[in-house]
Amino acid sequence: MTDKIHCAHILVKTEVQAKEILDRINKGEKFSALAIEYSIDPGSAKRGGDLGTFGRGMMVKEFERAAFDLQEGQVSGIVKTQFGYHIIKRLE
Secondary structure, eight states, X not given: XXXXXXXXXXXXXXXXXXXXXXXXXXXXXXXXXHHHHHOOOTTTGGGTTEEEEEETTSSOHHHHHHHHHOOTTOEEEEXXXXXXXXXEEEOO
């Protein structure tokens, strides 16, 4: 079991906006560019959504569960937390 992973995310306020962004990612638009443009997470948005590496217990449960289920390079579906709607990408 992996103890630390490296992920990026895009955080938005509405599920509708999350669906639009996920659709654009699935059509080949660059995840990092969309994160810079749309993510409301002030810490990671300017870095293309990059959250750095983190271990279990460091993120809210819904986010952590989705992130640790991803394979390298894979993008999640929409993950709802108390912060809003996330799209997560597992990096190297």
